[in-house]
Amino acid sequence: MTEYRIALRNSGLIDPNDIEDYIKNDGYSALAKVLKEYSADKVIEEITASGLRGRGGGGFPTGVKWKFAKSYNDEAKFVVCNADEGDPGAFMDRSILEGDPHSIIEAMAICGYAIESNQGLVYLRAEYPLAIKRLQNAIDDATELGLLGDNIFGTEFGFNIEIKIGAGAFVCGEETALIHSMEGMRGEPTLKPPFPAESGYWQKPTNVNNVETFANIAPIILKGAAWFSSIGTEKSKGTKVFALAGKVKNVGLVEVPMGTTLREVIFGVGGGIENDKEFKAAQTGGPSGGALSKDFLDTPIDYDNLIAAGSMMGSGGMIVMDEDDCMVGIAKFYLEFSVDESCGKCTPCRIGTKRLHEILEKITSGNGEIEDLERLKKLGQMVKETSLCGLGQTAPNPILSTINSFKDEYLAHIVDKRCPAHRCSDLVKYEINPDKCVGCTLCARACPVNAISGSPKKVHSINRDLCIGCGACDTACNFGAVFKN
Amino acid sequence: MKITNFSDFDALKNRIANEQKDEITIRVAYATCGITAGAKPVVEALEKELLKHNLCCVSLKTTGCLGACYAEPTVMVTKDGVDTLFGYVDSVKAHEIVKEFVLNGKEIEGVIK
Ligand SMILES: Cc1cc2nc3c(=O)[nH]c(=O)nc-3n(C[C@H](O)[C@H](O)[C@H](O)COP(=O)(O)O)c2cc1C
Ligand code: SF4
Ligand code: SF4
Numbered sequence: 367m368t369e370y371r372i373a374l375r376n377s378g379l380i381d382p383n384d385i386e387d388y389i390k391n392d393g394y395s396a397l398a399k400v401l402k403e404y405s406a407d408k409v410i411e412e413i414t415a416s417g418l419r420g421r422g423g424g425g426f427p428t429g430v431k432w433k434f435a436k437s438y439n440d441e442a443k444f445v446v447c448n449a450d451e452g453d454p455g456a457f458m459d460r461s462i463l464e465g466d467p468h469s470i471i472e473a474m475a476i477c478g479y480a481i482e483s484n485q486g487l488v489y490l491r492a493e494y495p496l497a498i499k500r501l502q503n504a505i506d507d508a509t510e511l512g513l514l515g516d517n518i519f520g521t522e523f524g525f526n527i528e529i530k531i532g533a534g535a536f537v538c539g540e541e542t543a544l545i546h547s548m549e550g551m552r553g554e555p556t557l558k559p560p561f562p563a564e565s566g567y568w569q570k571p572t573n574v575n576n577v578e579t580f581a582n583i584a585p586i587i588l589k590g591a592a593w594f595s596s597i598g599t600e601k602s603k604g605t606k607v608f609a610l611a612g613k614v615k616n617v618g619l620v621e622v623p624m625g626t627t628l629r630e631v632i633f634g635v636g637g638g639i640e641n642d643k644e645f646k647a648a649q650t651g652g653p654s655g656g657a658l659s660k661d662f663l664d665t666p667i668d669y670d671n672l673i674a675a676g677s678m679m680g681s682g683g684m685i686v687m688d689e690d691d692c693m694v695g696i697a698k699f700y701l702e703f704s705v706d707e708s709c710g711k712c713t714p715c716r717i718g719t720k721r722l723h724e725i726l727e728k729i730t731s732g733n734g735e736i737e738d739l740e741r742l743k744k745l746g747q748m749v750k751e752t753s754l755c756g757l758g759q760t761a762p763n764p765i766l767s768t769i770n771s772f773k774d775e776y777l778a779h780i781v782d783k784r785c786p787a788h789r790c791s792d793l794v795k796y797e798i799n800p801d802k803c804v805g806c807t808l809c810a811r812a813c814p815v816n817a818i819s820g821s822p823k824k825v826h827s828i829n830r831d832l833c834i835g836c837g838a839c840d841t842a843c844n845f846g847a848v849f850k851n
Numbered sequence: 852m853k854i855t856n857f858s859d860f861d862a863l864k865n866r867i868a869n870e871q872k873d874e875i876t877i878r879v880a881y882a883t884c885g886i887t888a889g890a891k892p893v894v895e896a897l898e899k900e901l902l903k904h905n906l907c908c909v910s911l912k913t914t915g916c917l918g919a920c921y922a923e924p925t926v927m928v929t930k931d932g933v934d935t936l937f938g939y940v941d942s943v944k945a946h947e948i949v950k951e952f953v954l955n956g957k958e959i960e961g962v963i964k
Contacts, residue, residue: 369918374918377914377915377916377917377918378878378880378914378915378916378917378927379878379914379917380912380914380915381912381913381914382914382915383913386867387912389863389864389867390867394860398857457884460882460883461882461884461915461916461918462915464882464883464915464916465882465914465915465916466915494883496882496883510853511852511853511854512853512854512855512859513854519854519855519856519857520856520857616919616921616922617920617921618918618919618920618921619916619918620918621918
């Protein structure tokens, strides 16, 4: 299986600070084509026919969204590019903006033409200073050349783009929160409907798309909807960029056709698991997604299959875990993120995620009860169903998916008070292998809490209840008889 | 120059397409990831070495990320239409790439793709 680059077509190949290098690679030809040959409706038809769906997480059909935005008439309308990229572990949007900023400018102008808007806004997180610099530079160059501004190519159509710098909250990536943040208010979500297409930035019709979504627009216009829809699966067309991270050999960005399997991504492009350990799971969708166990290695990755597997596409973060990772700990890690990032506006998310996190904390510290599993499931389901925005609605996913696929690990923590991956420090205890122990007594003398008993030249043993997991015995033993369990 | 109509744009595209192409292109992945991993001294070393040998038909470009984050800084040399990607490049390797690989056409270590 090979990579297939559409969104990343120019990244790494052209000089992002050189507009001519972009033009040389068909840059702005799609905008020229659209302004010369297409009506606004024709652009929307083409994007709809291509089957392109939003790459920002939701997977909403882009053409349909543009059509909604066009249908609301107003003297001012806005095209917004969501470059908040809050999913920890995802960095494809940054890469596109740093490597190929003109592709976003061109696509936003095409969108402006299609929905009849003259003003674009890019909400770009402050943590991406280089992306801000290169995009601003590209906007200036395009304006100077007349590819932005009034009467582009001498037509009636004019378009300008402004960068809005966002100051780093995950929830600001949610489109209604993003719009409030751009207006100078608190970045808190509001109920939809009304959708931004009807009432968005300053209550004007606003079309919000993700960076990677925009990066697909120009190739669709130039090569046609039929070409794009020939790539991918029945309901997920084109390619997806994944940010491969975690215990995989080749950490980096990969763009593959929709429908590629996890196995092909991780063991093909990704080169397999680091140190040739065993694959345990891959988390897609970041804190909103779930962990896919090895049962899903051969499932074709697309929007619908991931949802069915209890995860989601999200923005394309893919964190690979091996046998040394504790799945309860992973769920706790993501919950911690959601607790921190919950904006606090609605109760189920504000209090629910906190309670969920506390139960996980209880389990990983060895105080879990078997009823906690049911509590997690019930509360998780409730938080999903009653939260106001996507953050709360997806925050329990890491827990629910790990309970589903790795129930034995939860049971080990709760019933046996063991962490099979030896990760939860409260549950890591030491034991002595009787076949290797020669009875030298060194460990017993090293143990600070006198947890080790045994007489000289006899096999020693550790009292699990007394052991504090400090590992002093392991360091002391010259025969490799001490091991974690 | 300002493009005020479609023919201006076609003219610009023609001019760019007909510019003389350098025979060899060296690209350094120069995005946040590459720069953090040390791409800046690599670019400086490449510039110095190219200048030293007075190579006129080689163009040096800083680009965005190529995706091979695990091996940054990366340098891609395109010679006769063939791409060779070097990973884990430092300034010493950069000198070697110009002197041995580009100039003398020798195969050297450090190729990742
Ligand atoms: C908590 C939360 C965070 C989000 N963060 C992002 C983000 O960082 N980038 C993004 O493009 N979309 C993000 N979204 C999705 C946006 O709300 C919106 O659906 C998307 O920008 C629409 O663009 P698309 O149709 O092109 O995907 C987030 C949604 C939620 C609920
Ligand atoms: S679900 Fe969470 S992040 Fe979303 S509005 Fe409610 S409290 Fe805020
Ligand atoms: S130090 Fe090792 S060999 Fe000696 S008693 Fe302890 S476990 Fe046995």
